[in-house]
Amino acid sequence: MASEIKQGTLELVNHLPILQVITPMLIAPILVVLNNKTLSWLLSFLGALACLFISILLIQAVSDGSILTYYLGGWVPPIGIEYRIDAANAILLFLISIISTIVLIFSYSSLHAEIPEEKHTLFYSCFLLCLTGLLGVVATADIFNVFVFLEISSLSTYVLVAQGAYLDRRALSASFNYLIMGTIGATFFVIGIGYIYMATGSLNMMDIAERVNQLSDNRTIQAGFAFIVVGMGLKLAMVPLHVWLPNAYTFAPTVVTCFLAATATKVALYVLIRFVFSVFNYEDSFVNELFFLLLMPLAVIAMIAASVIAIFKQNLKKLLAYSSLAQIGYMLLGLSLMNQKGLASSLVHMVNHGFTKAALFMSLGAFMLKTKNVYIKSLRGLGKSMPFTSAAFVIGGLSLIGVPGTAGFISKWLLLEAALETGYWLVAILIIASSLFAVIYIWKIIEVLYFSESSEAYNEVSVLTLMPIWILALFCIFLGINTSLTVDVANMATEILFK
Amino acid sequence: MDINLNFIYGHLPYWLFIILMLSGLFIVVSRGNLIKKIVGLNIFQTSVFMFYISIGKMKGGTAPILLDKSADNSAVIYSNPLPHVLILTAIVVGIATTALGLALIIKIREEYDTVEEDDIQKMDQKDLKKYNKKNVLETNS
Numbered sequence: 001m002a003s004e005i006k007q008g009t010l011e012l013v014n015h016l017p018i019l020q021v022i023t024p025m026l027i028a029p030i031l032v033v034l035n036n037k038t039l040s041w042l043l044s045f046l047g048a049l050a051c052l053f054i055s056i057l058l059i060q061a062v063s064d065g066s067i068l069t070y071y072l073g074g075w076v077p078p079i080g081i082e083y084r085i086d087a088a089n090a091i092l093l094f095l096i097s098i099i100s101t102i103v104l105i106f107s108y109s110s111l112h113a114e115i116p117e118e119k120h121t122l123f124y125s126c127f128l129l130c131l132t133g134l135l136g137v138v139a140t141a142d143i144f145n146v147f148v149f150l151e152i153s154s155l156s157t158y159v160l161v162a163q164g165a166y167l168d169r170r171a172l173s174a175s176f177n178y179l180i181m182g183t184i185g186a187t188f189f190v191i192g193i194g195y196i197y198m199a200t201g202s203l204n205m206m207d208i209a210e211r212v213n214q215l216s217d218n219r220t221i222q223a224g225f226a227f228i229v230v231g232m233g234l235k236l237a238m239v240p241l242h243v244w245l246p247n248a249y250t251f252a253p254t255v256v257t258c259f260l261a262a263t264a265t266k267v268a269l270y271v272l273i274r275f276v277f278s279v280f281n282y283e284d285s286f287v288n289e290l291f292f293l294l295l296m297p298l299a300v301i302a303m304i305a306a307s308v309i310a311i312f313k314q315n316l317k318k319l320l321a322y323s324s325l326a327q328i329g330y331m332l333l334g335l336s337l338m339n340q341k342g343l344a345s346s347l348v349h350m351v352n353h354g355f356t357k358a359a360l361f362m363s364l365g366a367f368m369l370k371t372k373n374v375y376i377k378s379l380r381g382l383g384k385s386m387p388f389t390s391a392a393f394v395i396g397g398l399s400l401i402g403v404p405g406t407a408g409f410i411s412k413w414l415l416l417e418a419a420l421e422t423g424y425w426l427v428a429i430l431i432i433a434s435s436l437f438a439v440i441y442i443w444k445i446i447e448v449l450y451f452s453e454s455s456e457a458y459n460e461v462s463v464l465t466l467m468p469i470w471i472l473a474l475f476c477i478f479l480g481i482n483t484s485l486t487v488d489v490a491n492m493a494t495e496i497l498f499k
Numbered sequence: 500m501d502i503n504l505n506f507i508y509g510h511l512p513y514w515l516f517i518i519l520m521l522s523g524l525f526i527v528v529s530r531g532n533l534i535k536k537i538v539g540l541n542i543f544q545t546s547v548f549m550f551y552i553s554i555g556k557m558k559g560g561t562a563p564i565l566l567d568k569s570a571d572n573s574a575v576i577y578s579n580p581l582p583h584v585l586i587l588t589a590i591v592v593g594i595a596t597t598a599l600g601l602a603l604i605i606k607i608r609e610e611y612d613t614v615e616e617d618d619i620q621k622m623d624q625k626d627l628k629k630y631n632k633k634n635v636l637e638t639n640s
Contacts, residue, residue: 144585151592158599162606169610173619176603180527180536183596187544190589191520194547197582198554 013061017070017083020054020093021136023047024128031125037117044124045104051097051135059090065492069141077141078204084141088493091347091486092138092270095354099262100131106362106468107255109461113369114253115163123163127259130156134267141205143193143279146271147186150235154182157264161252171251174244181244185234188227195224196279205278216284228275229290236268238295238332239302242325249321254365257317261324261361262354269331269350273343276335277497288338296336300430302329307437311444317374319441320360323400326434327353333431334415337422340494345414347490352399352407352479359396359472363389366465370458376445381454388466390449392473397442399476402435407479410487512553519546531616533607537600544593548586555582 027047031040061068062085070083085093104127115123133153137146158179164171197203199220200211215221230241237245245265249257276282276291306325313319327349334346364374366389371378383390399406402413412435419428460466479486507514523546526539555578563580604614611619 144588148588148592151596155592155595155599158603162603165606165610170623172603172607172610173616173623176533176600176607179596179600179603180540183540184524184527184543186592187547190547191550194551194554194582 013057014068015070016054016058016061017068017085017139018072020051020058020097021083021132021139023050023054024135025132028125028128028132031121031128035121037120040121040124041104041108044128045101045108047128048097048101048104048131051131052094052101055090055093055097058085059094059489061085062087062090063489063492065496067496078202078207081140081142081145082204082206083139084205085139086493086496087489088273088347088497089138089270091351091489091493092266093135095266095351096131096134096138096263099259099354099358100127102358102468102471103255103259103262103362105471106258106365106465109464110365110369111253111255114255115166119163123160126156126159127255129153130160130259134263137267138270141278142203143196143205143208143275144203147190147193150189150268150271151186153264153267154186154235157256157260158182160256161248161260163256164251164253167253168251170247174247174251178244178248181234181241185231185241187231188234189231192224192227192231195220195227199224205274208279209281212280216281216286221280222286225275225280225286226290229272229295232268232272232275236265236272236332237325237328239298239305239325239329242302242306245325246318246321249324250315250317254361254368258358258361258365261320262358265324265328266331266350266354269328269335269346273335273346273497277343282338282498291336291338295332296427299329299332299336300427302326303333303434304430304437307434307441311437311441313441314376315374316364316376316379316445317361319376319445320357320364323438323441324357326438327357327400329434330412330415330431333427334418337418337424339418339422340491340498341414341418341421343494343497344487344490345411345418347493348414348483348486349411351486352411352476355472355475355479356396356399356406356408359392359469359476360400362469362472363393363396366461366469367393369461369465376448379445379448380452381449382458383450385454385458386460388460389469392466392469393449394446395473395476397446399480401438401442405477405480407476407486409480410483414487512549512556516546516550516553519543519549533604533614533616534601536616537597537604540600541593541597544589544596548590548593551582551586551589555579 024047027043031043034040058068065087068085071077072081111120130153133149133156136149137153140146140149158175161178162171162175196208199215199218200208202208202211212221234241249261252260276287280287303326306322306329310319310322310326313322331346331349334342334349367379367382367386368374370386399408402408412431416428416431419431520543523539523543527536527543530536530539557576557578560576560578563577607619608614611622613619
């Protein structure tokens with residue numbers, strides 16, 4: 001099925017995997033040299049747009065089930081580093097690229113409210129490095145390369161989160177805690193890689209997969225897997241390891257929160273999926289049992305507990321952060337069902353939730369531009385004075401709940417089907433219960449927006465701020481009606497992963 | 500259960516790795532001083548460097564340097580150089596993390612005038628009460 005790509009030819013399509021990753025990386029230092037606020041925004045926007053264009057080309061190239069490979073420097077794996085694009089990572093490359101593009105449109109009109117203007121150049125530069133890291137993690141097929149890109153993205157993320165300190169100094173300690181937890185996670189991940197290398201002598205995913213098959217009883221491999229699950233669990237905010245997430249999302253600038261909530265945790269989850277299916281053998285009992293006995297209960301706890309906590313939060317950024325934790329629970333649950341439908345629902349939910357949460361955080365950011373804070377009381381009566389932003393927020397909220405006709409419905413339906421197919425009735429009931437909690441906390445906000453009198457009148461935000469919000473909101477509806485982009489590609493991806 | 504001294508002695512680098520790793524992790528978790536946390540994190544990361552280098556070692560192996568290109572080198576036993584190269588990258592990552600962590604500590608000290616986690620939390624609580632549960636940014640602007 002996989003089409004052979006000739007290495008070393010100059011045809012553009014053969015170089016797309018590497019162009020996807022290095023385009024933002026090459027632009028980042030140029031910004032610092034030019035040191036011009038407007039120009040740096042324009043260049044990073046163009047870079048993100050180029051990434052988006054490349055990712056669409058890639059998704060077209062792999063949507064028939066073929067696999068694109070790229071050997072860095074012409075070194076043939078397992079000696080050289082290989083980039084490998086199939087349906088599973090093409091869809092994530094697309095998600096990361098499009099979210100970064102939309103977020104950059106939003107940042108043009110809103111960033112000056114949160115970060116002093118002389119820091120903008122460095123901010124965009126960091127943003128592009130973070131983008132490079134996330135794209136690199138997804139594109140590469142070399143496990144040590146995954147670690148390097150993960151740290152590129154994480155280190156720039158810590159800096160981006162700390163930028164919230166201009167408005168609220170608590171951003172500094174949030175960023176510091178994230179740094180400590182993130183580094184512990186990354187180090188656990190590196191120990192896991194060391195164990196795998198010890199047992200197999202290889203770093204290339206495909207190469208390891210062949211050798212692991214003969215080593216499934218090997219303790220070293222099993223310990224390595226455990227270290228990798230814990231490390232990635234820290235990065236993706238699996239429930240007992242999630243403590244960095246609420247504060248980091250709450251105190252980071254809105255632009256950063258949008259970008260992180262939509263992409264960073266999903267990328268970590270993708271790494272976990274990639275390791276389970278492409279590096280280890282998912283049929284091995286130690287993989288299966290770990291997911292069934294440990295990750296599934298944790299995912300269910302995340303779904304319920306985080307949703308309940310979200311109900312009681314007055315700070316809306318924190319409320320949405322806790323709801324993100326619950327949504328990560330859905331994705332983890334889909335993965336831990338260990339069947340094709342579950343995995344497909346997990347992949348689809350990554351994309352759908354990316355758009356949904358970005359729309360919610362972004363419209364919250366638009367409210368914040370006017371009201372100067374993110375507490376629920378300050379949104380009183382904004383449904384009348386800021387009708388367009390409020391409407392976009394409502395669409396995002398409906399998609400978060402999973403109302404039919406929105407993106408959230410599709411993925412939750414798939415997850416529900418997968419749970420029922422496997423025979424987990426209780427889990428299916430808990431999925432619905434968690435959605436009901438989502439109804440409560442979203443309704444709480446809608447009630448304040450539309451059914452209470454405002455003390456102050458605010459104007460609607462500018463068109464330039466509204467545009468990215470509405471692009472995201474329309475995506476929430478579009479992905480709920482037209483599922484060819486998400487569900488079909490996800491099904492293709494699960495077929496490749498389950499091969 | 501008989502304690503096999505050979506087992507312990509034969510895996511000495513691994514035992515050291517485990518001891519270092521756990522003590523580093525313990526410092527990170529138990530200390531409230533932010534600088535001590537960074538030091539603990541460094542110990543934790545360094546233990547992993549040691550682990551990687553010890554998996555590359557071959558018994559009786561020399562340094563992996565190609566001295567004579569024309570001669571047949573297949574009989575030479577040398578240590579595996581790949582873990583060393585990997586760990587060079589990880590060291591760079593570790594340095595970047597430490598630098599960033601220390602930079603954050605400087606900023607935290609400028610803002611809070613302390614590097615103790617407990618004091619910072621107390622000050623945040625006080626802020627919350629003072630501004631009547633409102634965001635700090637509202638009073639700044």
